Amino acid sequence: MSLLDIRSLNKTYAGRGRTVEALRDITFSLDAGELVCLVGPSGCGKTTLLKCVSGLLDPTGGEVRLKGRPISGPPPGMAVVFQEYGRSLFAWMTVRQNVALPLRRKKLGKARQTELVERALDVVGLGDTHDAYPWQLSGGMQQRVAIARAVAYEPEVLLMDEPFAAVDAQTRADLEDLVRRLWRDLGVTVLFVTHDIDEAVYLGQRTIVLSSSPTVVREDLRIDLPDARDQLHTRSAPRFAELRARVYEQIQRAKRERHPDPGAEAVTTRP
Ligand code: ADP
Ligand code: MG
Numbered sequence: 001m002s003l004l005d006i007r008s009l010n011k012t013y014a015g016r017g018r019t020v021e022a023l024r025d026i027t028f029s030l031d032a033g034e035l036v037c038l039v040g041p042s043g044c045g046k047t048t049l050l051k052c053v054s055g056l057l058d059p060t061g062g063e064v065r066l067k068g069r070p071i072s073g074p075p076p077g078m079a080v081v082f083q084e085y086g087r088s089l090f091a092w093m094t095v096r097q098n099v100a101l102p103l104r105r106k107k108l109g110k111a112r113q114t115e116l117v118e119r120a121l122d123v124v125g126l127g128d129t130h131d132a133y134p135w136q137l138s139g140g141m142q143q144r145v146a147i148a149r150a151v152a153y154e155p156e157v158l159l160m161d162e163p164f165a166a167v168d169a170q171t172r173a174d175l176e177d178l179v180r181r182l183w184r185d186l187g188v189t190v191l192f193v194t195h196d197i198d199e200a201v202y203l204g205q206r207t208i209v210l211s212s213s214p215t216v217v218r219e220d221l222r223i224d225l226p227d228a229r230d231q232l233h234t235r236s237a238p239r240f241a242e243l244r245a246r247v248y249e250q251i252q253r254a255k256r257e258r259h260p261d262p263g264a265e266a267v268t269t270r271p
């Protein structure tokens with residue numbers, strides 16, 4: 001049995017006089033301990049999908065199951081890291097307080113809580129900034145705080161929604177490697193959403209390619225690169241280029257099929 005099952009998921013937003021079908025029919029699953037990337041053009045429904053998976057949004061049809069149990073509302077074993085770290089951290093709380101916040105829900109003893117917070121800040125390389133405030137830190141450091149907060153919570157499933165879209169390229173590369181390291185060391189199951197094709201190939205064991213809106217799964221591609229990855233060698237490997245081209249092609253084709261104007265939606269690749 002898989003850990004996370006997404007079955008025939010549909011989400012249609014109904015507003016005043018306007019309905020938007022964001023997700024048409026999404027089915028895939030994750031085994032325990034997998035690192036899977038979801039890639040698709042901007043506006044295709046990635047955030048909608050993650051919100052449904054995390055129980056923050058009710059789907060219109062279909063269901064999400066965690067260990068066989070249907071999800072209704074945020075389940076205790078999941079943590080989410082959002083794109084907008086600036087808005088997900090509280091400016092009036094120190095780094096330590098921000099990371100400790102979700103642990104309140106777990107009702108742990110003080111000593112255990114401190115231990116989890118300190119360890120999480122250590123793993124993300126922020127061991128000496130416990131008493132700083134988020135606004136005193138760079139963008140990359142703030143995103144590390146958001147990751148530490150998720151890690152401290154010891155989730156079974158970690159969902160990440162374009163977490164590095166707003167940081168510079170060098171920081172982004174470092175954070176990508178941090179995610180790979182955390183995944184390996186903690187044995188957590190990761191679903192990582194991105195619109196960056198290179199990132200999707202570099203990070204994952206599988207890359208699920210989504211179509212333009214309303215979204216369906218176009219391809220579920222096994223990333224058969226060696227497990228030991230690094231920015232220099234992995235990205236210059238011929239197989240990396242092949243996989244990247246394959247994903248790129250799928251997304252371009254999806255856009256042509258659904259949008260008469262091929263420039264209608266943006267997907268980024270790195271030069
Ligand atoms: P992505 O994360 O891939 O950029 P989103 O999931 O944010 O895409 O959005 C998918 C589609 O759903 C878009 O057309 C967007 O305008 C629409 N949408 C997202 N949130 C809402 C909402 N709360 N109400 C109505 N439409 C929405
Ligand atoms: Mg989004």
